[in-house]
Amino acid sequence: MLGAWGCGVFGNRPEVVAAAFAKHLKGDFAGVFDRVVFAVSDRDPGVRRPFEEAFDERMDR
DSSP, rough: EESSSSSSSTTHHHHHHHHHHHHHHHTTTTTTSSSEEEOOOOOHHHHHHHHHTTTOOOOEE
16 A cells, blocks of 8 residues: 655645656556555545546546
8 A cells, every 4th residue: 555655744746746656656567566555545636636647547535
């Protein structure tokens, strides 16, 4: 399980964090994991949407 790495109180930009995860999970680590779960507890679409877009799928809430 992966978190949104500081996209809440620490102010990291969700677009940057999601893109970094996507770069590696679709690149060097593609196919290594059976399933990747992002624990994005913030229901703010501004945090959730970049992860959905980076991985081309809707995340369960």
